[in-house]
Amino acid sequence: MHAWLCENPTGIDALTWKELPTPSPKAGEVLLEIKAASLNFPDILIVQNKYQMKPALPFVPGSEYAGVVQAVGEGVTHLKVGQNVACLSGTGGFATHTIAPSAICMPLPAGFPFVDAAAFIMIYATSYHALVDRAQLKAGETVLVLGAAGGVGTSAIQIAKAMGARVIAAASTQEKCDLCKSIGADATINYSTENLRDAIKALTDGKGPDVIYDPVGGDFAEPAFRSIAWRGRYLVVGFASGPIPALPFNLALLKGASIVGVFWGDFAKREPKANAAMMGELAQWYGAGKIKPVIDSTMPMADLKAAYAHMGSRGVKGKLVMVN
Numbered sequence: 001m002h003a004w005l006c007e008n009p010t011g012i013d014a015l016t017w018k019e020l021p022t023p024s025p026k027a028g029e030v031l032l033e034i035k036a037a038s039l040n041f042p043d044i045l046i047v048q049n050k051y052q053m054k055p056a057l058p059f060v061p062g063s064e065y066a067g068v069v070q071a072v073g074e075g076v077t078h079l080k081v082g083q084n085v086a087c088l089s090g091t092g093g094f095a096t097h098t099i100a101p102s103a104i105c106m107p108l109p110a111g112f113p114f115v116d117a118a119a120f121i122m123i124y125a126t127s128y129h130a131l132v133d134r135a136q137l138k139a140g141e142t143v144l145v146l147g148a149a150g151g152v153g154t155s156a157i158q159i160a161k162a163m164g165a166r167v168i169a170a171a172s173t174q175e176k177c178d179l180c181k182s183i184g185a186d187a188t189i190n191y192s193t194e195n196l197r198d199a200i201k202a203l204t205d206g207k208g209p210d211v212i213y214d215p216v217g218g219d220f221a222e223p224a225f226r227s228i229a230w231r232g233r234y235l236v237v238g239f240a241s242g243p244i245p246a247l248p249f250n251l252a253l254l255k256g257a258s259i260v261g262v263f264w265g266d267f268a269k270r271e272p273k274a275n276a277a278m279m280g281e282l283a284q285w286y287g288a289g290k291i292k293p294v295i296d297s298t299m300p301m302a303d304l305k306a307a308y309a310h311m312g313s314r315g316v317k318g319k320l321v322m323v324n
Contacts, residue, residue, distance in 0.1 A: 003095030004304055007058040009049035012308045015061070023099050025073035030102045032085065036118035036298075037065035037093035039307055039320040040151065041240055046091070055091050062093025062322075066108065066117035076102045084108040086117040088125075093118075094304055096324055104268075106279060109287060116286075119293040119319035122264075123155035124282045125275070126237065127213070130262040131159050133278075135211045135233040139164030144200065144209035146224060147216040147240055148185065149176035151319045154294040156213045157185050162290045165211075168203050170196065170220075172314070179317050183294060196220055200227040213237060221245035225257070232257040294318025 001022040004015045025031045043061050045051035066086040069079050079085065085105040092098035108117050131137045143160040147153045148169035160167045161184040169180035170189040177188035189199040200208060208229035214221060218241030225234050225247050232255060234247075252259055268275040285291045294317065299307050301322045311320055 001095060001097040003060045003098075004062070004301075005058050006047050006061055009047050009054075009057070011048050012044075012305055012312075015047060015305065017302065017304075022097055025071050025076075025099055027074040028076060028102055029073040029099050030069050030076060030079055030085075030105060031071040032065070032067040032087070032098055032100055032105075033070050034065050034067040034093060034095055034098060034301075034324055035114040036067070036324070037062045037095075037301070037322045038119040038122075038151075039311055039322065040064060040122055041238065041311075042090075043094075044308065044311065053090055060092050060095050060098065062095065062098075063090050064088045064118060064122050065093035065098070066114045067098075069105075070097070072102070078102070079105060079107065084112070084114070084117075086121055088121040094301065094322065096301070106283070109283060112283075112286070115295060115298055115321050115323065116293050118321050119151070119295060120282075120286070121279070123151045123293065123319070124159070124291060125268070125279065126152050126262065126264045127155040127159045128278055128282060129264045129267055130213060130235045130237055131156065131163065131211065133267070133274075134260045134262055135213075135235055137163055137165055137211055140166070141210035142166045142168065142204055142207075142229070143211045143213060144168045144170065144224065144227075145180075145185075145213045146170050146220055147214075148180045148188075149317045150215065150240065151294075151316075152215045152237060153213075154180070154183060154318050155291065157183055158291045160211075160213075161185075162285060168200070168209060170199075176317060179294070191220065197223045197227050200224070204229070208232060211235065216241045217245050218243045219245075222247060225251055225259075228255050228257050230256055234259050235262050236260065237262045296320050298323050300324075 169185035217239035
């Protein structure tokens, strides 16, 4: 097998494409031949030693992938050789093969392409957990999605619309705003040319959004939170812009608003039955055409460094997927 190996987490340039022995699965594990692996924001942080999970060195980055079961370890009965699965294990995806825990492999129904499957779990699980579980979103409410043209942003638009909400999508270019409109956003804000607070006020008749979905953090967090509706829920999803904002607590008091943390990874570990039920529903939604990953582009696995550079430029719309 071949894999992109991180032996020193100093950044993308330290990754090397190496030939390694193909491992055999132990009890509870499966060996997968990887067909596609998506690039997520944590995949950038983890090779810079900036992510909350710090794997033992050396490791293979690539948190999310899809492929074919090649071998099963002792005790694995629910997966079979030749079966197509998707998995989000945190590492191992940027390779030709990987070992994955069988318990977290999602069997793929017929007609679920590998590229879509590799781009599916992280963004839809995050957005469903955020909007359905944490925000308790109701039909007819208004959702503001920041960073709306990215992977989690596009999934949040689709899930909010599937739940009957009105969606305002905020993004940094007109091209990204147009993409958001094309996948269901009711209105858009281009925050490189419009004042965010003024635009929110105009689009909500001064009421503000009931739910704010924020995977970006940084400078837009405070003006967005100042615009939230009475009893609004501000979803803290991530900090793609870099800086972690400090929100004045008096704003939460004045608006009767909630600041709600969204950590799908720990939810999946702490509440596995609820997570499995959620993933089952998301697979049904995909089959019904309610949700579909927005794929920016696919690139050969060997071009991983170029893909990292493209993602770092913030030009990606939806998801980047590496293919073998």
